Amino acid sequence: xxxxxxxxxxxxxxxxxxxxxxxxxxxxxxxxxxxxxxxxxxxxxxxxxxxxxxxxxxxxxxxxxxxxxxxxxxxxxxxxxxxxxxxxxxxxxxxxxxxxxxxxxxxxxxxxxxxxxxxxxxxxxxxxxxxxxxxxxxxxxxxxxxxxxxxxxxxxxxxxxxxxxxxxxxxxxxxxxxxxxxxxx
Amino acid sequence: xxxxxxxxxxxxxxxxxxxxxxxxxxxxxxxxxxxxxxxxxxxxxxxxxxxxxxxxxxxxxxxxxxxxxxxxxxxxxxxxxxxxxxxxxxxxxxxxxxxxxxxxxxxxxxxxxxxxxxxxxxxxxxxxxxxxxxxxxxxxxxxxxxxxxxxxxxxxxxxxxxxxxxxxxxxxxxxxxxxxxxxxx
Numbered sequence: 001x002x003x004x005x006x007x008x009x010x011x012x013x014x015x016x017x018x019x020x021x022x023x024x025x026x027x028x029x030x031x032x033x034x035x036x037x038x039x040x041x042x043x044x045x046x047x048x049x050x051x052x053x054x055x056x057x058x059x060x061x062x063x064x065x066x067x068x069x070x071x072x073x074x075x076x077x078x079x080x081x082x083x084x085x086x087x088x089x090x091x092x093x094x095x096x097x098x099x100x101x102x103x104x105x106x107x108x109x110x111x112x113x114x115x116x117x118x119x120x121x122x123x124x125x126x127x128x129x130x131x132x133x134x135x136x137x138x139x140x141x142x143x144x145x146x147x148x149x150x151x152x153x154x155x156x157x158x159x160x161x162x163x164x165x166x167x168x169x170x171x172x173x174x175x176x177x178x179x180x181x182x183x184x185x
Numbered sequence: 186x187x188x189x190x191x192x193x194x195x196x197x198x199x200x201x202x203x204x205x206x207x208x209x210x211x212x213x214x215x216x217x218x219x220x221x222x223x224x225x226x227x228x229x230x231x232x233x234x235x236x237x238x239x240x241x242x243x244x245x246x247x248x249x250x251x252x253x254x255x256x257x258x259x260x261x262x263x264x265x266x267x268x269x270x271x272x273x274x275x276x277x278x279x280x281x282x283x284x285x286x287x288x289x290x291x292x293x294x295x296x297x298x299x300x301x302x303x304x305x306x307x308x309x310x311x312x313x314x315x316x317x318x319x320x321x322x323x324x325x326x327x328x329x330x331x332x333x334x335x336x337x338x339x340x341x342x343x344x345x346x347x348x349x350x351x352x353x354x355x356x357x358x359x360x361x362x363x364x365x366x367x368x369x370x
Contacts, residue, residue, distance in 0.1 A: 005260055017202040017209055019225045022307055024202055024209060029256045032332045039256055040204045042227060044307075071214045071224055072305040075190055079305075114347070116355040118304040119312070120257040122207055122229070125304060127355075147217045162299070163367050170301040170312075170355045177362035182348050 008032055016040075021084070022123075044125035048094040049082035049171045051113070051179050052105055056133045060156050061184055063176065064103055065167075068148040078151065078161065079169045080176075082127065091115075091128035099132055101141045103150055108134035113178045118170065129175040131183055155180055193217055201225075206269070207308075229310035233279035234267035234356045236298070236364050237290055241318045245341050246369060248361065249288055249320075250352075253333040263336065263346065264354045265361075267312065276300075276313035284317055286326045288335055293319030298363045303355065314360040316368055340365055 013027035023043045030036050052064040063080075070077045083098040085091065092110055100106055113129040142148065153161070158176050161167045167176070198212035208228045215221050237249040248265070255262045268283040270276065277295055285291055298314040327333065338346070343361050346352045352361070 005254070008254065009256065009259055016204075019201075019209070019211070020223075021225055022209075022227070024204070024207075026204070027256070032254050038205075040206055041257060042207070042307075047306075069190070069193065069217050070302075070305045071194065071212070072226060072307070072309045073302055074194055077302065077305060114350065114358070115353060116358065117255075117258055117262065117353050118355050119308070119310060120255045120262060120354060121232075122227075122257070123304070123308075124257045127304070159366070162363070165300065168300060168302050169305060170303050170359055173299070173301065174355055174359045174362070177359065177366065178347070181344070181362065181366075 005032070007034070011036055040122060042123035042125070044123055046085045046091070046126045046128070047082055048085065048091045048098060048128045048130060049080050049175060050095040050099050050110065050130040050132045051080050051175050052099060052103060052107070052132045052135055053179075053184070054135060054152060056184070060154050062152045063155055063158055063179075064105070065151040065153050065158065065172070066102060066148045067151050068146070073168070077169050078167045079172045082171060092130070095128065095130040095132070100138065101143075102146070102148065104138040104140040105132070105135040106138055107132035108136070113175060113183070116171065116174060127171050129171065129178065131179055155184060190217070192219070196221055225307060227308035227310070229308055231270045231276070231311045231313070232267055233270065233276045233283060233313045233315060234265050234360060235280040235284050235295065235315040235317045236265050236360050237284060237288060237292070237317045237320055238364075238369070239320060239337060241369070245339050247337045248340055248343055249290065250336040250338050250343065250357070251287060251333045252336050253331070258353070262354050263352045264357045267356060277315070280313065280315040280317070285323065286328075287331070287333065289323040289325040290317070290320040291323055292317035293321070298360060298368070301356065301359060312356050314356065314363065316364055340369060
């Protein structure tokens with residue numbers, strides 16, 4: 001088994017694009033067999049996403065989905081609250097902040113579920129997934145380019161939305177599956 | 186509800202980077218409220234990924250995971266076979282081709298599970314997820330920069346790997362959850 005990664009990794013690189021959210025590096029990389037090659041890598045600061053749970057004590061609790069316009073998909077997508085890590089911010093802090101900004105809810109309890117690589121073929125982006133319970137409603141504070149509405153949904157209904165393809169966002173489907181399989185049942 | 190997307194979308198754009206796998210556009214976008222803003226968008230041709238299932242008739246079938254070096258993660262990740270769509274290729278054809286190239290298996294039956302947006306905040310990449318059964322072993326034909334080994338794993342053990350964070354790749358965890366929840370149980 002090729003477990004040894006001590007001699008793998010970046011040999012050299014150049015930044016071919018620096019943007020507002022992402023940057024693109026064209027890196028020369030040493031692979032496990034000692035060979036080298038060029039790889040395009042989108043550099044991203046990472047993000048957190050959070051499943052807000054209402055009535056967590058019930059058999060079929062409610063999760064707060066967000067219906068959000070996504071230019072990438074040219075449609076509205078159902079998602080959970082999420083956003084990029086600010087400099088110096090922990091994933092937990094980011095999850096609590098995005099929950100409050102996007103839904104107005106504050107959570108007395110935020111627990112970590114899972115950390116996922118969104119698409120490791122071309123980006124180092126990781127999204128940290130959390131579960132938020134003991135929620136208190138408040139005012140949201142959305143950014144100018146965030147067009148969204150809250151859609152409280154029974155967990156069983158959210159899983160049916162995944163089954164039928166009405167939920168298409170990877171972090172959202174994965175967080176709901178994880179919560180339903182390992183935390184809420 | 187802002188359902189109307191007829192007046193949303195691209196107003197103008199420029200390609201700020203053209204790469205081997207991805208390109209980056211800096212687009213001016215009209216949002217649902219009529220306002221406009223600039224968005225960075227990674228353009229990707231899309232991909233397919235497939236859960237190869239052995240002993241599908243058993244209570245706890247085996248899935249063929251791949252342990253693959255990923256520069257983005259600076260480690261080996263457990264994944265399912267996957268790859269980019271070639272020009273003119275359907276998602277089903279891509280899934281069958283990547284399955285054969287990466288594992289050597291040919292599948293008599295490939296069924297669609299789910300289509301996911303990997304990270305719709307900055308890329309239009311979609312990954313089409315499939316389930317492959319009735320497998321026949323053969324020779325793999327990997328690309329030069331693919332460093333991987335096959336790891337046949339009981340489905341129950343794969344779910345435990347997700348629970349414990351040993352599987353970190355989003356498409357892999359999502360495809361396994363979907364198959365376990367809606368197809369294999």
